[in-house]
Structure formats: structure tokens, C-alpha cells
Amino acid sequence: MSNAKVMLSCQKVSILYQVGDFKNIGLKEWVMRRLTGRYEVINFWADKDVTFSLNKGDMLGIIGLNGAGKSTLLKAVSGIMEPTSGTISRRGNVVALLELASGFDGDLNVKENAYLRGAMLGYTRAFMDKTYPDIIEFAELKEFEDRPFKQLSSGMKSRLAFAIASLVKPEILILDEVLAVGDGAFRKKSEAKMREIIKGGATTILVSHSTSQVRSLCNKVLWLDKGRQVVCTDDVGGACDCYDKFLRGASPAVYIPHAPKARIDMHVAENITPPVAKSQVATTQSRPNVAVGTGKGPGQKASVPRTPIMPFRRDVNFAKRVTERKGTGEIKYTAADFYDQFGRPIRVAKCGQLVRFVVSFSVVKGVPAGTVVGFDCCDQSGKQLISLNLHTFSCSLPALKAGANRTVEFSIHIPLNTGKYSWSVNLRPNPDKPNFYDYCHNAAILTVVKGSTRYSQYQGGAFLACPASISFVGEGRSSVLFRK
Numbered sequence: 101m102s103n104a105k106v107m108l109s110c111q112k113v114s115i116l117y118q119v120g121d122f123k124n125i126g127l128k129e130w131v132m133r134r135l136t137g138r139y140e141v142i143n144f145w146a147d148k149d150v151t152f153s154l155n156k157g158d159m160l161g162i163i164g165l166n167g168a169g170k171s172t173l174l175k176a177v178s179g180i181m182e183p184t185s186g187t188i189s190r191r192g193n194v195v196a197l198l199e200l201a202s203g204f205d206g207d208l209n210v211k212e213n214a215y216l217r218g219a220m221l222g223y224t225r226a227f228m229d230k231t232y233p234d235i236i237e238f239a240e241l242k243e244f245e246d247r248p249f250k251q252l253s254s255g256m257k258s259r260l261a262f263a264i265a266s267l268v269k270p271e272i273l274i275l276d277e278v279l280a281v282g283d284g285a286f287r288k289k290s291e292a293k294m295r296e297i298i299k300g301g302a303t304t305i306l307v308s309h310s311t312s313q314v315r316s317l318c319n320k321v322l323w324l325d326k327g328r329q330v331v332c333t334d335d336v337g338g339a340c341d342c343y344d345k346f347l348r349g350a351s352p353a354v355y356i357p358h359a360p361k362a363r364i365d366m367h368v369a370e371n372i373t374p375p376v377a378k379s380q381v382a383t384t385q386s387r388p389n390v391a392v393g394t395g396k397g398p399g400q401k402a403s404v405p406r407t408p409i410m411p412f413r414r415d416v417n418f419a420k421r422v423t424e425r426k427g428t429g430e431i432k433y434t435a436a437d438f439y440d441q442f443g444r445p446i447r448v449a450k451c452g453q454l455v456r457f458v459v460s461f462s463v464v465k466g467v468p469a470g471t472v473v474g475f476d477c478c479d480q481s482g483k484q485l486i487s488l489n490l491h492t493f494s495c496s497l498p499a500l501k502a503g504a505n506r507t508v509e510f511s512i513h514i515p516l517n518t519g520k521y522s523w524s525v526n527l528r529p530n531p532d533k534p535n536f537y538d539y540c541h542n543a544a545i546l547t548v549v550k551g552s553t554r555y556s557q558y559q560g561g562a563f564l565a566c567p568a569s570i571s572f573v574g575e576g577r578s579s580v581l582f583r584k
Contacts, residue, residue, distance in 0.1 A: 105191065107303040108177065108272055109153040113186035115172055115327075117144045145327050146172040149186070152322055152332045159294070159304040161314035161336065163343050164324035170307045171276055173324070174198055177305065178274050192271025192303070195221060197261060204257065206250030210241055213249045217264050231267055238293070239263035240286070259286060266293050273297060273304045288484065291317060299491070299531060311340040316487055323355065331355035337515075410439060410458045412505040424541035430467050431500065431527050435460040436543040441511075449514050450551030457510040459525050461538070463500045471497040471537065472528045473508045477521050485516065491531035516548045 119142045125133070133139035147169040154160055162170050176183045178196035204213045214235055218228040236242050239259040244252065252260075265273065275294075294317055297304065308314055314321055314336060321339045323330040330353050333339055338355070345351040415435035419425075438446050439456040449455050457475070474489025488510075490496050500506065523544040527537040 105156050106153050107156050107191050109189045111151055111187045113147060113150045113176060113183045113188060114145060115147045115176055116184040117146055119144055147327045150329045154303045156303055157301050158320055159306060159318045160320045160322055161318035162305065162307045162322045163314060168324040169327040170324055174274050174276055174307060190272060194272045195265050195270035196274040197265045198276045204249050208249055209247060210245040210249060214260060214264060234267050235263045238267060262290055266297060270302055273302050276307045311344055312483055312485055315340055316484055325353040410443060410507060410509055412507050413460045422540045422543055427536040427538040430465040431461050431463050431537040433459060433461045433525055433538050433540050436525050438544060438546055448547045448549060451514060451517060451548055452551045453514050455512055455514055457512060458507060460507050461527065463502055463504040466502045467500050469499045471500060472531045474526050476524045480520055514548055518548055518550055520547045
């Protein structure tokens with residue numbers, strides 16, 4: 101993003117608070133203490149020399165213990181207070197959600213408070229009239245809109261505040277622990293909304309105590325410790341790993357650059373006839389490794405060695421395994437399986453092991469170019485750890501004709517610690533809209549056990565985000581479209 105417009109920049113920002121009892125004494129006592137040398141003022145630096153810059157579409161996650169200076173920094177960035185030293189430059193309108201429940205009147209009803217909050221954010225009555233139905237639906241408060249606001253739970257109040265801020269399409273959005281509001285279902289919904297805002301080009305800052313949330317949403321991370329900037333980097337996984345170690349007391353507040361990153365190679369296969377499928381399976385068994393492309397970036401296609409692709413499969417037990425399914429039905433999944441690098445089916449993998457996640461689908465009705473294939477990975481508590489799709493890397497499928505069968509293969513070095521994980525798959529006609537051609541929850545289950553990597557000693561969660569390279573394979577030819 102070197103050529104992207106810088107939307108927000110902080111250069112050596114420092115914020116000083118002066119503490120002492122000077123505010124509670126009179127003039128006489130102040131003079132006496134000055135004369136006797138008993139007058140003391142303590143300088144407390146809430147933030148010291150914090151520096152970062154964000155381009156359009158960036159999402160910065162800020163992590164750190166309570167009292168690290170996160171919220172104070174957000175107040176300065178949003179313009180609520182001026183820094184003691186340093187400069188902050190902003191380009192675009194800023195919407196800040198720092199204290200979600202503030203700015204509401206308990207005696208007014210939900211609808212009146214929505215308009216009140218909108219007015220405080222600078223939105224016109226006409227704009228709120230147009231947006232209000234979407235706000236109340238997203239906040240899931242339709243049946244409560246005529247109730248006094250003071251009768252709502254804190255979670256409901258926070259949901260309304262988040263809905264108002266997120267549905268007005270800000271250019272710079274600042275969120276202080278707001279994605280932790282509501283129940284688990286609403287948290288997933290709010291995270292999905294965040295991804296939609298980011299894809300729309302908004303620049304976002306998120307303060308969160310959940311490193312898994314930062315890993316899945318953010319492309320940059322800022323770690324603060326007692327007002328000091330430990331690191332600001334795009335190595336989100338590496339910084340979060342170091343922070344998690346710090347929380348466990350296993351290391352000081354120091355950032356150590358991450359080990360070599362995991363890689364995801366993705367291939368898309370055209371229709372495979374049975375004779376070709378046998379040939380490809382035989383080739384897979386004779387070659388132990390999946391080939392890696394040599395492309396240099398988006399749109400820079402390069403020839404790669406031919407990689408064996410798993411054939412299209414129709415699993416009769418697939419529908420029984422799926423616990424939730426929705427979509428318009430133009431395309432339908434028929435299978436989702438894990439294989440080792442030799443093409444053998446597996447249900448258990450070691451931490452860091454190379455596995456092949458293969459999804460097959462049939463085209464019921466022809467669709468235009470732009471279809472996006474993706475998957476999510478959740479732990480047993482329902483916490484989302486990985487979320488990837490073609491649009492993440494500016495890719496999509498070509499036009500698909502009715503009756504076609506397709507296979508998409510993700511070749512992944514498993515970035516998960518020991519545990520049992522549920523994988524959901526989705527097909528979208530447009531990444532900016534919530535509707536699906538097909539969505540299948542719990543499409544596949546993979547158990548991860550300890551491996552030979554240094555990360556396998558940790559229990560639960562992902563140890564890094566997943567950078568990726570992407571290759572499309574069709575009609576026997578491969579080309580690299582993306583390499584991070």
C-alpha cells in the first residue's frame with residue numbers, strides 16, 4: 101500500500117498529566133509550600149513518543165494492559181484532547197466510539213436516543229430518517245424501540261451505539277473495546293460489519309484485549325506498555341505472540357520479530373473427468389510436496405510448476421455434518437475435506453503440518469464472474485480464529501456455467517495450537533454484500549495435536565495470522581496472482 105493515501109498520522113505524540121494536591125489548596129497554602137520547598141507536582145506521561153501512520157483501508161489494533169495509555173491516545177487521535185507534544189494529522193471525517201453508553205438520555209426511548217446520538221455525531225435528520233431502519237435492525241432492537249432507554253441492558257445500549265457508528269460509513273472509525281459488546285452471535289455480526297467497513301476503504305483503529313480478534317481483523321498492531329510504544333508493525337501474528345507471552349509472564353514487554361510465516365497456496369481446478377482424476381491422484385502420491393509459485397504480487401502472473409489438484413467430490417454425508425446452511429442456491433457445496441500432502445484423507449493434523457483443505461461445489465445456475473470462495477475456522481467456544489476468502493487478496497472466480505463442478509484447494513501450514521476446530525465454508529456473489537450463494541457451518545472438523553514447532557506447547561487459539569500466496573489452476577495451466 102505504498103501508494104495509498106495516508107489518512108491518519110501520529111508523529112512522536114506524548115500526553116502529560118500533572119498530578120498532586122495543588123488543586124485542593126488555597127493561595128496562602130500554595131505560597132507557604134513554595135517557600136518551604138514542600139510543594140510537589142508529579143508529571144505522569146500517559147503516552148510517550150507514539151508514532152504510526154495509517155493508509156486508507158488499514159485497520160490498526162492497539163493492545164496493552166489496563167493503564168497502558170490506549171484510551172488516552174484514542175482521545176487525542178479523535179480530537180477530544182490535544183497532545184502535550186507531537187503532531188496528529190487526519191484526513192476525513194472521524195467517528196469515535198470511546199464510551200458506548202455515553203451520550204444517551206435514559207428517559208427518552210430507543211428511537212429518540214438513536215436520533216440524539218446521530219445529531220451528536222453531526223448527521224442530519226434526513227440522513228437519520230433514511231438510515232434508522234437499518235440501525236434498529238442491525239442492533240436487533242426493533243421490539244424495544246418505544247421503550248425508555250434506561251430499561252435496556254448495557255449490552256443493548258452498546259449494540260445501538262455500535263450500530264449507529266458503523267452504519268454511517270465513516271472515513272476514520274475509532275473503536276475502544278466496542279466489539280466485545282453483546283452476546284457471541286452479535287460479536288460475530290459486529291466483526292463481519294468491521295470487515296465490510298474496512299473493505300469499503302475506511303481507516304479503523306480498534307482497542308481490544310482480545311488478541312484473537314486483533315489477529316483476525318487487523319493488518320497492523322500497536323503495542324503500548326505504561327505509555328511506551330513497544331512496537332508498531334504489520335507483523336500482527338508475531339506481535340500478538342510476544343504480547344501473549346508477556347501476559348503469561350513468560351517474557352518482558354519486548355517484541356521479537358516473528359519466525360518465518362505460514363503460507364497458504366490456493367488452487368482452483370476446472371471440471372475433472374474420471375481418467376484425469378486418476379492420473380492426478382497417482383501424480384499426487386508420487387510427489388511429496390505441493391508446488392509453490394514464483395509470482396511477485398497482485399496481477400503479476402507467472403508460470404509455476406504443475407501442481408496436482410484433488411478431484412471434484414460429492415460427499416453423501418456432507419449435508420448431515422453441516423449444522424447450519426443458508427444461501428440463494430445458485431452454487432452448492434458438495435464436500436469439504438482435509439488431506440495430507442500426499443493426498444491421503446486426514447482428520448488429525450500436527451501443529452504446523454502442511455495440510456490440503458479441499459472444497460468441492462456444483463453450479464446449479466450460471467453466475468457471472470466475481471464469485472468469492474472463503475472459509476472460517478472457529479474453536480469449540482465459537483471464537484473465530486481464521487477468516488480468509490479470495491477477495492482478501494483481490495481475487496475472484498471467473499463466470500461459472502450451470503452444471504459445472506469445481507474444486508478449490510487451500511494448502512495450509514496449520515497455524516493452530518492443540519485443540520478441535522470447526523471449519524465453515526462460504527460462496528458469495530459479492531464480498532461487499534451479506535448474502536451467500538451457499539454457506540455451510542461446521543462443514544469439516546480438524547483436530548490439531550502437538551507438532552514439532554515451538555508453538556505447539558501452547559493450548560488453544562491460533563499462534564499467527566495467515567499470509568498467503570494464491571494460484572489459479574485451470575486447463576492444465578497455473579499462474580500466481582498474489583504473493584505477500
